[in-house]
Amino acid sequence: MPGDKSVSHRALMLAGVAVGETKIDGLLEGEDVLATAAALRALGVEVERTGPGRWQVHGRGIGGLAEPEDVLDMGNSGTAARLLLGLLATHPLTATLTGDASLRSRPMRRVSEPLSRFGAAFHGRAGGRLPLTVVGTRSPVPVRYELPVASAQVKSAVLLAGLNTPGETVVVEPSPTRDHTERMLRHFGACVQQEDGGAVRLTGEPELTASAISVPGDISSAAFPLAAAAIVPGSRVAVTGVGLNPGRIGLLHTLREMGAALAVANERVEGGEPVGDVTMAWSPLTAVDVPPERVPSMIDEFPILAVVAAFAEGTTRMSGLAELRVKESDRLGAMAAGLEACGVSVRESADTLEVTGGRPQGGVEIASRLDHRIAMAFMVLGMGAREAVRIDDIAPVATSFPGFVGLMNRLGAAVEA
Numbered sequence: 001m002p003g004d005k006s007v008s009h010r011a012l013m014l015a016g017v018a019v020g021e022t023k024i025d026g027l028l029e030g031e032d033v034l035a036t037a038a039a040l041r042a043l044g045v046e047v048e049r050t051g052p053g054r055w056q057v058h059g060r061g062i063g064g065l066a067e068p069e070d071v072l073d074m075g076n077s078g079t080a081a082r083l084l085l086g087l088l089a090t091h092p093l094t095a096t097l098t099g100d101a102s103l104r105s106r107p108m109r110r111v112s113e114p115l116s117r118f119g120a121a122f123h124g125r126a127g128g129r130l131p132l133t134v135v136g137t138r139s140p141v142p143v144r145y146e147l148p149v150a151s152a153q154v155k156s157a158v159l160l161a162g163l164n165t166p167g168e169t170v171v172v173e174p175s176p177t178r179d180h181t182e183r184m185l186r187h188f189g190a191c192v193q194q195e196d197g198g199a200v201r202l203t204g205e206p207e208l209t210a211s212a213i214s215v216p217g218d219i220s221s222a223a224f225p226l227a228a229a230a231i232v233p234g235s236r237v238a239v240t241g242v243g244l245n246p247g248r249i250g251l252l253h254t255l256r257e258m259g260a261a262l263a264v265a266n267e268r269v270e271g272g273e274p275v276g277d278v279t280m281a282w283s284p285l286t287a288v289d290v291p292p293e294r295v296p297s298m299i300d301e302f303p304i305l306a307v308v309a310a311f312a313e314g315t316t317r318m319s320g321l322a323e324l325r326v327k328e329s330d331r332l333g334a335m336a337a338g339l340e341a342c343g344v345s346v347r348e349s350a351d352t353l354e355v356t357g358g359r360p361q362g363g364v365e366i367a368s369r370l371d372h373r374i375a376m377a378f379m380v381l382g383m384g385a386r387e388a389v390r391i392d393d394i395a396p397v398a399t400s401f402p403g404f405v406g407l408m409n410r411l412g413a414a415v416e417a
């Protein structure tokens with residue numbers, strides 16, 4: 001699988017504020033991560049590609065980023081934009097971030113509001129949307145912030161702001177989210193403590209020391225070939241070396257509950273992240289209820305889960321999905337509309353989706369809405385539908401899974417661009 005996107009963003013950013021040269025192996029070279037690399041160069045960090053997936057970063061140390069001469073274009077990446085705002089908020093500089101049409105429509109106030117508590121100022125469009133200018137503070141003050149909604153991106157932005165802040169920065173989560181940032185901070189030498197009650201405590205102004213990183217395969221990307229194997233009779237697919245972070249494997253738990261023939265082997269730890277090999281074989285599937293408390297551990301996988309549910313016996317109910325409304329697209333609305341067009345019985349509300357399975361008819365064109373996961377999800381649906389499914393635009397797939405079409409065709413799919 002391509003390198004994990006979440007880990008790749010964090011690896012570049014933390015290497016950029018560490019002291020010394022960090023070597024990264026397995027970095028995702030999709031458009032989102034390349035946008036992060038370009039932004040760091042504009043901030044004075046030496047970032048160099050030395051081979052396929054191999055990169056070197058010469059860090060500037062905590063507080064060492066330089067003011068950029070031009071606007072920072074974050075492309076389609078909400079993760080990159082929100083985490084970088086966290087780093088910049090406690091640097092004494094001014095920077096403006098923008099992105100593509102999809103990213104410019106996404107809310108940024110969820111990070112600018114807590115970051116302003118450190119002393120930073122933000123100037124943007126209505127709703128705090130991009131283009132957004134951050135004026136970093138010269139005298140940051142430590143913050144204790146209780147997340148109103150579980151969000152790994154907001155948690156990470158606050159922790160990154162806390163790096164260049166004296167004292168202790170504390171983030172309190174209402175429920176656990178992926179902890180890639182905490183793991184990688186420890187990998188570079190920061191003091192990060194997880195406490196009872198969901199509090200994450202960071203001691204500010206550490207000296208981060210360069211340390212080699214091996215990026216695991218992306219479980220969110222692996223979800224697509226695994227799902228294809230789950231719905232196409234006679235299939236068996238193994239993906240090796242994928243990340244199995246406990247905050248990211250909600251889809252695997254859900255597929256097991258549906259009766260999927262799924263196995264995990266060769267579990268190990270690489271670069272502070274749990275990794276393993278996952279095998280999926282076709283088997284009959286039955287519908288399940290996905291509890292809302294599982295949402296943070298599979299927030300990016302609901303589009304492909306909805307596709308799998310369209311082939312399961314019974315009605316699968318997914319709730320607590322309001323966050324899907326503000327991803328690269330309104331993913332909840334996009335999935336409901338696309339599934340219905342393919343002949344699937346769907347019920348949608350503000351934060352729920354019910355999908356009654358069978359075998360989708362297909363035979364329609366799906367609007368991807370500039371969303372890579374919508375495009376890939378419906379390409380997988382087309383592999384099991386009665387008729388071919390056409391996607392209006394697969395260009396966004398390159399943001400997270402370059403080579404997706406070629407890989408799926410090598411597995412036996414029939415995707416024609």
